[in-house]
Amino acid sequence: MTRTQWRNEIEKVLISESEIARRVTELALEIEKEYSGRDLVVVALLNGTVLFLADLIRQLSLPLRLDFIGVSSYGAGTESGNLVFTKELRLDVKGRDVLLVDDILDTGRTLTRVKAKLKKLKPRRIKICVLLDKPSRREESVTPDYVGFTIPNEFVVGYGLDFAERYRNLPYIGVLRQHNKPAPKKKKSARK
Numbered sequence: 001m002t003r004t005q006w007r008n009e010i011e012k013v014l015i016s017e018s019e020i021a022r023r024v025t026e027l028a029l030e031i032e033k034e035y036s037g038r039d040l041v042v043v044a045l046l047n048g049t050v051l052f053l054a055d056l057i058r059q060l061s062l063p064l065r066l067d068f069i070g071v072s073s074y075g076a077g078t079e080s081g082n083l084v085f086t087k088e089l090r091l092d093v094k095g096r097d098v099l100l101v102d103d104i105l106d107t108g109r110t111l112t113r114v115k116a117k118l119k120k121l122k123p124r125r126i127k128i129c130v131l132l133d134k135p136s137r138r139e140e141s142v143t144p145d146y147v148g149f150t151i152p153n154e155f156v157v158g159y160g161l162d163f164a165e166r167y168r169n170l171p172y173i174g175v176l177r178q179h180n181k182p183a184p185k186k187k188k189s190a191r192k
């Protein structure tokens with residue numbers, strides 16, 4: 001898809017490529033300071049995190065380990081928020097510092113579930129890093145330790161975030177035009 005086509009579907013750029021790059025560098029510096037000398041395991045939540053994760057970890061000069069948890073809020077068409085784990089963690093995190101990385105913190109259901117699941121594996125500590133935080137949508141009490149950007153309740157796509165699995169490869173965070181947005185009460189509108 002060309003950038004011209006995107007312009008027809010994206011109402012506005014909420015966070016530009018350069019703003020993302022700058023902020024990711026700042027986050028990486030903070031994280032590096034915190035985990036210097038620690039046994040860090042970065043656990044990223046699939047799928048939306050991939051772009052953010054790739055940009056973030058290549059700026060971390062730390063001997064980290066990387067693993068993924070696949071989790072998706074299936075139960076589409078409802079707001080039940082049923083989570084399905086599509087990939088389990090493989091690395092041993094016992095006694096280690098875990099940094100959970102996700103693209104967006106919305107209701108907080110996903111990170112609450114994932115954190116509870118990880119806790120059972122007895123890591124030394126779990127911290128949370130999200131690119132985007134939408135506090136106005138919170139239903140579960142989750143406090144992220146690192147936040148790229150706090151955003152209003154807009155339906156955002158790009159830089160990993162999708163609508164119906166599209167737009168993940170947009171290099172910026174954009175707001176979808178009205179006619180492309182999901183109908184009310186569908187799962188995706190509830191989330192982003």
Ligand code: PRP
Binds near residue numbers: 047072073104110191
């Ligand atoms: C998105 C996003 C977060 C979650 C946030 O995942 O990546 O993991 O929703 O929402 P919550 O705070 O309300 O739980 P999604 O299930 O859409 O999967 P994806 O990453 O593959 O897009």
